[in-house]
Amino acid sequence: MTVLDDGFEALLEPFYNGKKLTDPISTKEDKYQLLPAFLKVKGLVKQHIDSYNYFINQEIKDIVKANRLIKSDQEESFWLEFTDIRVGKPTRNDYSDVVSRSEVNPMECRLRDMTYAADVVVDIVYIRDRHKIRHNNVLLCRIPVMLKSAKCCLSGASNSEMEVMNECPLDPGGYFIIGGTEKVILIQEQLSKNRVIVEADEKMGVHASVTSSTHERKSKTYVILKKERITLAHNILMEPIPIVIVFKALGGLTDCEIMELVAGGDARYQDDFLINFDEATKAGVYTQQQALEYVGQRVKMGGPRGRQFGSAPRRSHAEEGLDALANIIIAHVTIQGLEFYPKAIYIAMMVRRVLMASHNPKLVDDRDFVGNKRLELAGQLLSLLFEDLFKGFVSNLKMNMENFFKKPNRTSAYDPVGPIKGQGAFITQGLNRAIQSGNWTVKRFNMNRAGVTHVLSRLSYIAALGMMTRISSQFEKTRKVSGPRALQMSQWGMLCTSDTPEGEACGLVKNLALMTHITTDVGDEAVKEWIHGVDSGAEAIENFSGTEMHTAGAYIVHLNGTPFALTHSPKRFAARFRTLRRRGWLSPFASIHINSHFSAIHIATDEGRICRPYIIVQNGRSKLKPEHLRLLQLGKASFDDFLTHGIVEYLDVNEENDTLVALYEHDIVPATTHLEIEPFTILGAVAGLIPFPHHNQSPRNTYQCAMGKQAIGAIAYNQFNRIDTLLYTLVYPQRPMVITKTIQLVHYDKLPAGQNATVVVMSYSGYDIEDALVLNKASLDRGFGRCQVFRKYTAELQSYPNGRRDRMGGVAKDEDGLVIDKHAILDEDGMAMVGERVFSGNTMLKKETPVDKGTTGIGTDRGPDDFSDASLNYKIADAAYIDKVMISTNERDHPVIKVQTRQTRRPELGDKFSSRHGQKGVVGIIVDQEDMPFADSGLVPDIIMNPHGFPSRMTVGKLFECLTGKASIVHGRPEHGFGDAFRSHPVEEMGKVLVEHGFSWEGKDYFTSGITGEPLECYIYNGPIYYQRLKHMVQDKMHSRARGPRAILTRQPTEGRSRDGGLRLGEMERDCLIAYGASQLLLERLMYSSDVTQIDICQKCGLFGYKGYCQTCKSTREVTQMNMPYAAKLLVQELVSMNVGVRLELEDTFPHEK
């Protein structure tokens, strides 16, 4: 395949704002050019891809390495070892095919409802006949491949290669294709693991908690201060244990040493802690043995350890206690031998934090602080799942092996290759099912999360992009606490301040900002080595006693939350650490910060931290020089080069607290440590579409973030090749007149969703109240807001176990031999003909399914040979055209047929439009062009907007957009059309441009009424405003019913438009009628127009009769008829069926006079 450079590639390059290579460069103006360079290597969806790549290349190997050996309990000499695991390229999984295992591209998977997955192969070594057998490339399972990840065929593909693969070059990637549907694993927000969090609440008092997470287990340990006594609590312990007993059980510490470890030399803490020694004395615990017994007695039996077939001999209480302390409580601090000192230091640290918080309530941690949070990405979630599945696979394989060795007479040597393939299928299924359903179940961790994955929303390009940056929180939505929902100061620059949904998920679902990166695990070995080896000032924490740790000026170095070393020169230590990182000796994502409250230095290398890049400032001068930007412009340097040369660096949320960041170059003071790359990056990709967002009232930006995702536009360059279930496209999408740099960076200008409408702000006709818009009919004729709606209808021709299959039937004909109306558009193959108009009720696919599906088909067990109709009909009231009919086969080798229908819609009354400032409105009236007002230049508006939309909404950004847009069209050049956030005020310059071209500087013009021909009494503000057509259209919502279908059980009208349902007269409406006294109307609405039924009732016994006869009384004498709601009749009968007698007593409405 030869690939031509059609010059298209250059269009997708990061822009340099029309700068020529010879133009002068100023760091002040042009430093934002780091942003496109950054987005080339990191950011937006790259975190998904990085995380997945890390899983595929690293974590999967670690998981297999940790579970590499399988030994048989019966056959001593046999073992099996997994030596390596590799993920291949995505392939087809068709059977019965020569070219089957060839590489596949994502578009084929979408069209054929397949899973975009790659083979995972393992290398194994095992023993057969006392020989080591090596077997490479044994197929283990198939793993879904993330689009644009390292294994995907789209990674590194040029645009022309993308085109050949029918793929859109602007597609963000980062999602999976499972069974033909695109699935995203949303970013999950969690409290950080292995970190101590100190909190105070009414119920528990002051407490420190830590969630220990290791590969084996996840558990939470608490240190609680209650009634001045400190205890340690854990799930495995039946009751909280006095803290001194825990310290004694850990062994090797005298009372004095315990005191020193916790309180150091501080008398206040010593006094507070002293009482805890009494607790141990009261319990009669003096020695380690006694303490271990005390703990062991309180360890819950039947815990994760106690379940091993009952074969292990019962352990003594002391052993039980020792095991709990070593392996379960604070499990992430590993114990080597029986050296418990590190764990004692850790627990002492927790106790000390609790004591400090009790003295000074300000020292509690904030769990909403972004630095205390970790984001879980697709790779991490997949690795959790894969680890669980792989462990299950290993135990299944072992079981299979033991079953084989159990046989007394074996005919052959054990060959594990077959069983590996067989058991590996469960891994494939498990992965697919989890991504498909979004239910993440990991038994080891008791993890059971639903809704982890979502179908990628393809309503618009922005909707898809917005989904990739979405973060969902684990907090329950019902809790009425504002803390987790509120905007946190530390979200600055990391999470978008505007993009969050309204309503119940408000503040819980967040979005990443433009320059955010999420770290992957970088390993702590290098850091450990460096702390020990390079800096002489830091020594291992185990070498120190409590007093030394807590002397003034001594700083404990914590590595990922665990005390690791001690230094007396924290500033120098941190400075050296940063220097090393800037020189590239350490990973750029290792972070360090000093916490002077706790005399601690925290180094973090773990995954899921949120960070973002900054320009380094040293000695009051920015490290970024014009020559660097020149290199960038020439394409001779990338962002990573700047990173390794110490010009920029990543800071995570914790490290940000140690910095002084200047927003602009002129803000730099001697103490400044960093310089912001570009202020508008505090917003995300979706909020970045708004021009002048800093001039809007903040909720308006939030509204636009929600509406931008509903705007109809182009979704991708390949939008007509992919057959989506529902696709809306705008017929003539336009690039906004006023754009932002974010728009260019996310390529919204190449896949826009809206049109530049000429708007005049005035009142017209009274059909514009409550935000309704007046539309120009001629504009609609010219194609304004015209959109197309594509719908997909699918049929799969299944085959059944008895060998029968679904088939495509032929056209039915009436007695005259003419094709019946229903089948008018069917072809000979039973499928609709492409290009035909399809009306409601027409058949599109004449599928037929065998009547006999259940029989075995062997012998006499055989059903009829008939077929029943299972055709697919077009049900929507408005006609459409058949756009495309695709036939193919899916992974199960069944034929699949997809029909795509197309509707073209022009805006009509009630269709929804919105500008980019949270100003939505419906079409109130469509006016002939001759009745519209016109300017003296002949300009006639597309839209008339009511000025009442402005005062209360305060969307000044919209006024600016109008003015800026007008200036840039009258000038005929796009460079004015930038509405970036936090940039200078454009009004004066725009006014100047307008005046130069003979317009008023205010943007107001003279208009003449189109109805009377008189001049309007005032000048009218007008100009182009970008309008989005939203997906809510009258045609999809319009509904009425006189009579129609009823529900079977209650005989009441059905509910909902799709079932042609009735309109409910609900409780509140009922209350109104009761209050008004319209009883006959009520009776009609609630009974006669709904589920009235006539029943026979026996006046004697009060039970239902039938056909004028009472079964109970065996007579017809007192049976009478009455009307009642069928639901009431049903209730009576249901009660009777439960053995509750119900008897109706009747009386005359108008009694006879006796």
Added chain:
Amino acid sequence: MSSEQYQVPTGSGSQAPGGSRNFDAEPPTAMHYLCGDCATRVRLEKGQPIRCGSCGARVLYKERTKRMVQFEAR
């Protein structure tokens, strides 16, 4: 194919159920489709595997109707 296994002969059933049977009495009708990859016309008979004869692609599209279609110019 698994359905083409040995079948127990029965007195009444002369016709064996299963995929091997020809459901249609009429001769197999052939249709033409367009290959999604190479855009060649592919002739497919009923029951034939769905696949382009020249490039092996398995996604085919139906040809446009030969009938006249009139659009409303609105």
